[in-house]
Amino acid sequence: MGFKALNKYIIKDIVMVIIGSLITALGINMFLIHANLLSGGLSGITLIIQYVTGFPAAYSLLILNIPLFFLSYKKVNKKFTFLSLIGTIALSVGLILTEPLKNTIQVNDILLLGLYGGVLNGIGVGIVFSNHGSTGGLDIVSALIKKKYGNFDIGTITFIVNFIIVSISACIFGLTSALYTLVSMYIASYLVDKVIKGFNRQKLILIITEKEEDVSKVLMSELNRGVTFLYAKGAYTKKDKKVLYCVVSLSQLPKLKLIVKDIDEGAFISILDASEVEGRGFKKASL
Template sequence: MFYRNKRPWYADYILIILGTALMAVAINSVFDTAGMVTGGFSGVAIIVKEWTKGLVGDGIPLWVTNFGLNIPLFFIGMKVGGFEFVRKAVTGEAFLSLWLAVLPAFNLAGDDLLLAAVYGGVIQGAGIGLVFLGRGTTGGTDMMAALLQRKMRHYSIAQIMQVIDALVVLVGMYVFGVQKALYAIIAVFLVTKVSDGLIEGLKFSKQTYIITEKPEEIAQMIMKELDRGVTGIHGKGMYSGQDKMLLYCVVDRKEIVTLKERVDAIDPKAFVIVSDAREVHGEGFIEKKA
């Protein structure tokens, strides 16, 4: 697990390098070979390559279009926000274009569009997640959206990005057909889910609220048998009008079954609420390095 604080300066660059390599594999060996456009400048590059086939050999290489589209954005970004505004994007874009240029292209999914959507979505999502964990970006539509948002304050960057990417996908639909565009939507969904999972943390836990008439006994069981902390929250039952103690604790996924069984054994009438905790920092979970 890479920590956001107290990690070596070069860790960010390692994450960006690995992340952009995975992104290039997805773009070169899955989306391009399948004719699947998922938005962004990489999607524009796939469209341009298809349009220029026969005019320029097998078409303008992906890395040329991808890098070329970002150059004017970098200059505009430096003029508007200074070098710091584009520094991380330049790093990510440089590595992505390099990988697109040097990595060989393989047809990983064959002619199966569903496999292409799944493989491409997972691989690119993992790559984007690693780049973001390395505090970087790859320029493209996110930088364009950030620049446009300075002139369109009533829209968020996310909203502008969605419109830009949607337009790219629509053009891809015109070039490659409706069927491939529909599969591209599956890929976009997977990219978002996988990248979010990496960014928010892979160590999922369970948070539990317990309403019981025996808070002391259950709290002692959690602390002694499960070796987990528990917090008591004073509450009031609005139907009964009685004061109650609400117990709150976070446990590992494999411990939740034991917790529910032990709570039922102590108080069969206990009311237990369980939900996901995406990322937990602290003793016993993701511990912060000093």
């Protein structure tokens, strides 16, 4: 990859990390703070500090991340550290810039505020993650632990920290608020995963049939999708077989099943979810 191409990708990552961080800040200020709810990770801890002491989360986020950045710079990938620094600064600046919007949403339904806060938080953080960055905090801690211990379960750390955050929320604002925070965290976590893996709903198809040549030809001509033969052997029959491998969109699935059953009524079709597909005929998942 040439220098210009490399620069283009880095600039794109920086821009997307900033956009994702600003979306996260918007979700926190417009919805979560309005309902006295918390987000996950270090930003959730800074919100607790803000609720209890009045010290702005934007500043405590920067302060708490400083030692983590030093460790990350020495121990982890430099690009990750740089993009995490950009993400943290963008999130802090975003929290300051969007602070006047805290009371613009005239809704008192805590569930709605938590849901929409979780949606924006999840989309924002997902964009940051999918462009090789982070918003600091637990993400850097996770990277450090993974670097040192390899297969250590990062999810356990995240769960413990978020459990502590929810418990503190219950002590300060009561059980109801804590449960709403939990719902918001779940929505955010779900959307982070969706944004990273892509929203494209593709299906991976495995077909076992005695008429593999006929089926493959019709699938390629009717659906305009590539088909690959995987050579296999039946465990019971000991016969060599050709398994058809194909990826189609969700909308093409009914037609595929109709085609296969029309050619071979006894064909075996296995349908699997493909969280992300890239290549000819499929657009790269992006946000």
